[in-house]
Amino acid sequence: MDTTAAEFDIELRLLLDAIYQRYHYDFRGYAHASLRRRLRSAMQHFSCGTLSHLQSRVLHEPEAFPALLNFLTVPVSEMFRDPGYFKSLREQVVPMLRTYPSLKIWVAGCSTGEEVYSFAILLKEEGLLERSLIYATDINPVILHQAEAGVYDVDRMASFTENHRRSGGASSLSDYYAAAYGRALIDPALKKHVVFSDHSLATDNVFAEVQLVSCRNVLIYFDRDLQDRAIGLFREALCRGGFLGLGSRESLRFSGHSGAFVDVAREDRIYQKREAA
Amino acid sequence: MTGTTLLGRVDAVVIGTSAGGVEALGEILPALPAVCVPIVVVLHLPRDQRSLLPEIFQSRCAAAVCEAEDKQPLEAGKVYFAPPNYHLLIDDGPQLALSADDLVNFSRPSIDVLFESAIDVYGERLAAILLTGANQDGAAGLAAVAGAGGIAIVQDPAEAQVSTMVESALARTSDVLVLRLAAIAQVMQTLDAGGPS
Numbered sequence A: 001m002d003t004t005a006a007e008f009d010i011e012l013r014l015l016l017d018a019i020y021q022r023y024h025y026d027f028r029g030y031a032h033a034s035l036r037r038r039l040r041s042a043m044q045h046f047s048c049g050t051l052s053h054l055q056s057r058v059l060h061e062p063e064a065f066p067a068l069l070n071f072l073t074v075p076v077s078e079m080f081r082d083p084g085y086f087k088s089l090r091e092q093v094v095p096m097l098r099t100y101p102s103l104k105i106w107v108a109g110c111s112t113g114e115e116v117y118s119f120a121i122l123l124k125e126e127g128l129l130e131r132s133l134i135y136a137t138d139i140n141p142v143i144l145h146q147a148e149a150g151v152y153d154v155d156r157m158a159s160f161t162e163n164h165r166r167s168g169g170a171s172s173l174s175d176y177y178a179a180a181y182g183r184a185l186i187d188p189a190l191k192k193h194v195v196f197s198d199h200s201l202a203t204d205n206v207f208a209e210v211q212l213v214s215c216r217n218v219l220i221y222f223d224r225d226l227q228d229r230a231i232g233l234f235r236e237a238l239c240r241g242g243f244l245g246l247g248s249r250e251s252l253r254f255s256g257h258s259g260a261f262v263d264v265a266r267e268d269r270i271y272q273k274r275e276a277a
Numbered sequence B: 001m002t003g004t005t006l007l008g009r010v011d012a013v014v015i016g017t018s019a020g021g022v023e024a025l026g027e028i029l030p031a032l033p034a035v036c037v038p039i040v041v042v043l044h045l046p047r048d049q050r051s052l053l054p055e056i057f058q059s060r061c062a063a064a065v066c067e068a069e070d071k072q073p074l075e076a077g078k079v080y081f082a083p084p085n086y087h088l089l090i091d092d093g094p095q096l097a098l099s100a101d102d103l104v105n106f107s108r109p110s111i112d113v114l115f116e117s118a119i120d121v122y123g124e125r126l127a128a129i130l131l132t133g134a135n136q137d138g139a140a141g142l143a144a145v146a147g148a149g150g151i152a153i154v155q156d157p158a159e160a161q162v163s164t165m166v167e168s169a170l171a172r173t174s175d176v177l178v179l180r181l182a183a184i185a186q187v188m189q190t191l192d193a194g195g196p197s
Helices: A005-023 A032-045 A051-060 A064-072 A083-097 A114-125 A141-149 A154-166 A224-237 B021-031 B053-058 B111-122 B139-147 B164-172 B181-189
Strands: A103-108 A132-138 A151-153 A177-180 A183-186 A194-198 A210-215 A238-246 A261-265 A270-273 B012-017 B039-043 B064-067 B078-081 B087-091 B095-099 B126-130 B151-155 B177-179
Touching (some): A005 A032, A005 A051, A005 A064, A005 B111, A032 A051, A032 A064, A032 B087, A032 B095, A032 B111, A051 A064, A064 A141, A083 A154, A083 A210, A083 A238, A083 A261, A083 A270, A103 A224, A132 A141, A141 A194, A151 A154, A154 A177, A154 A183, A210 A224, A224 A238, B012 B021, B012 B139, B021 B039, B039 B087, B053 B064, B053 B078, B087 B111, B111 B126, B111 B139, B126 B164, B139 B151, B139 B164, B151 B164, B151 B181
Parallel strands (some): A103 A132, A103 A210, A210 A238, B012 B039, B012 B126, B039 B078, B064 B078, B126 B151, B151 B177
Antiparallel strands (some): A151 A183, A177 A183, A238 A270, A261 A270, B087 B095
């Protein structure tokens, strides 16, 4: 029996409700197009013919939920992804960050940590790491553990190295990892400046005042209301004159909070919170 | 086959192509009426460069050509190109959605991702067109469009600059119109958003 699109969408909403009530993870504000695709992959993995069947499994088998969470929060990241973004940070944001005696940076939706370590390396190169603390948050504890481990396929390092070079990196990326047995292990000295923590942009609140928030390719998965909630959190967390960086196809243009920010690097989606916002 | 008309039959058209795609699209997009149904295109491009496709096609098309933005509503009279390094999907609304999920068929944007998401929103009121290309992306999506009762069209492999993509699709489903670009261009002329008057 084929499930119609309308039936699938009913089951989708019911599943998201069930997950929220049972596990307190709130995906109800996620854009449906990507959810449908991810949940179809999950249905295959769990050998479930319908989302209702998957819902039953997830409700009654607590061990199934972490596996489903891995489908709902697909980790994809690169070190120094969009080199122009990091180049603009170096040129236009770092000079302002230097004026603070201590720095707090929030990488929201940090996934497997590639961007977190990109920031740590950038701060090290700019001589700011010793006075910096990076909050790396994500909703998926399994992925956070991977981020904290900082172990990547050594095959990926060539493209990361090229990204890093194009971002204006003054040192060699290979100074920051040790390669062995096909793996690249991030220098533990970088990790001393990172706090990994479970945090949901959908249900949690602000936890610290920070000078920079980087949240890239997370908002595209949210509907407009949830996007606005997340941007509101960033606004609240940022100090006056603090900076916000988004993904290369994300913007504040349609957000109710757009008036609280000014463009710093339009093409690279870097914004600054107004002094009076 | 000639004389195929999609007038009043579809609410949107999705197009996928890869190697040789700029030239092939150049044969068919200029045939669109100014107020066509929404057209959404994935053309595989290098992931680390800015796309020049809207600039390339705008001067030759009566319809407005743009690069797709996240949550942009789909409108008549517009051709949307997927931006580099993002999947492009059609979401409820209908509106466009971007995703940075992993590569599909070694591609991001992936044609399968676009086609499969479009089926969820448009069902049988969708046409999918697959043109020249050197990999298998789009084959599964095109077969799914045909399976959902939509209209599946492929460029005649004898004419395609690279026929791999089209042949992969034909290996999956026979419920497909095989047309030369000139005939696809004639189909494009029938894509008035107003439907039959």
